[in-house]
Amino acid sequence: MRVVLQRSKQASVTVDGKVTGQIESGLVLLVGVTHEDTEQDADWLAEKIVHLRIFEDESGKMNESLLDRGGSILxxxxxxxxxxxxxxxxxxxxxxxxxxQAENLYDALNERLRARGIHVETGVFGAMMDVALVNDGPVTLILDTKD
Structure with missing residues (x-):
């Protein structure tokens, strides 16, 4: 699985003129699935994402995770x-x-994030979507379970 992760001040996804997901501060995840991916990849990604220390602490260092901050995911x-x-x-x-396969693993990742106490909003799988994002930093990282 491959994820482009962006730290966000606010973000939303719209399908056919209707907002299907919206967050304030947190992370935006663009999630791709390849043929060899399994539920173990979704587990690894969920654990990595919620504990990744990419939010600034009181001294301005990237030293806090999404769990520390209490943010949401789109x-x-x-x-x-x-x-x-x-x-x-x-x-x-x-x-x-x-x-x-892709939809099942995408859903599995989102459920594993929710199981770790994160509020997760989503787009609509397979739909044409308009994604709006205010990137915070900007901070953008690529996570890949095969690398």
Whole structure:
């Protein structure tokens, strides 16, 4: 699984003109799934995400986690994270998992985050979404269970 994680002051996702998920401070996750991914990948990511010390403490050092801060997560499925652009001019998405597998693991990740006490909002799996984000910092990291 691959996640682009962004520290956020506020974020929302809209589908067909309707807001389906919205947070104030916390993290925005763009989540991609590939064929070899399993529920163990979702477990590892959830644990990493909630404990990642990327929020500033009182001295301005990135030393606090989402659990320390009590922030929320906006999680958005993003199959294009597995787009291969090495050849030609059009991305190849063969590395992205199929719909059912990807949706199951995306849902598993979100449930594991919730089980750790995090409020999680989402987009709509497989839908065309408009994602709005005020990136805090900016802080943007890439997590990949295969690296």
């Amino acid at each position: 999680s958005v499925s993003q199959f294009t994270l597995y787009g291969d652009c090495k050849k030609g001019r059009r991305p190849n998405f063969m590395k992205a998992a199929g719909g059912e």
